[in-house]
Amino acid sequence: MRLRAAWHANDYEVGKSELVRLVRYLKGINPSASRSLEEGMEETLTVQRLELPDSLRGSLRSTNSIERCFSITRDLCKNVRRWRRGDMVERWVGTMLIEAQKKFRRIRGHRAMSQLLLSLGRSVDAKKGSA
Numbered sequence: 115m116r117l118r119a120a121w122h123a124n125d126y127e128v129g130k131s132e133l134v135r136l137v138r139y140l141k142g143i144n145p146s147a148s149r150s151l152e153e154g155m156e157e158t159l160t161v162q163r164l165e166l167p168d169s170l171r172g173s174l175r176s177t178n179s180i181e182r183c184f185s186i187t188r189d190l191c192k193n194v195r196r197w198r199r200g201d202m203v204e205r206w207v208g209t210m211l212i213e214a215q216k217k218f219r220r221i222r223g224h225r226a227m228s229q230l231l232l233s234l235g236r237s238v239d240a241k242k243g244s245a
Contacts, residue, residue: 121175126162133158164233170223179221186214
């Protein structure tokens, strides 16, 4: 519940404070989980930091689209009997990804993609300025 509260926070700072509280809580119960969460804290809060609309944030918060791509590719791979050289594997996988693309649906919030691109551009520019 605490992790979900952090993920659903609309503000980056609120989400981060929730995760910091969860890290402190986990230290006594499971130090390994605490360290793991602490390591990935910034990545976990990426959608909050980019200040995306809720419609797009929900789609990007989940790994469902990536898992769907892998699932379709795996289903297509089971028909290949002879994998030879590495370049052949790359061609097969590339072809399978193109086939998988045909089965993709639009993600919820796809109309806010331009806002995502702007946010990513600002984030990259900020990193260049601080480097």
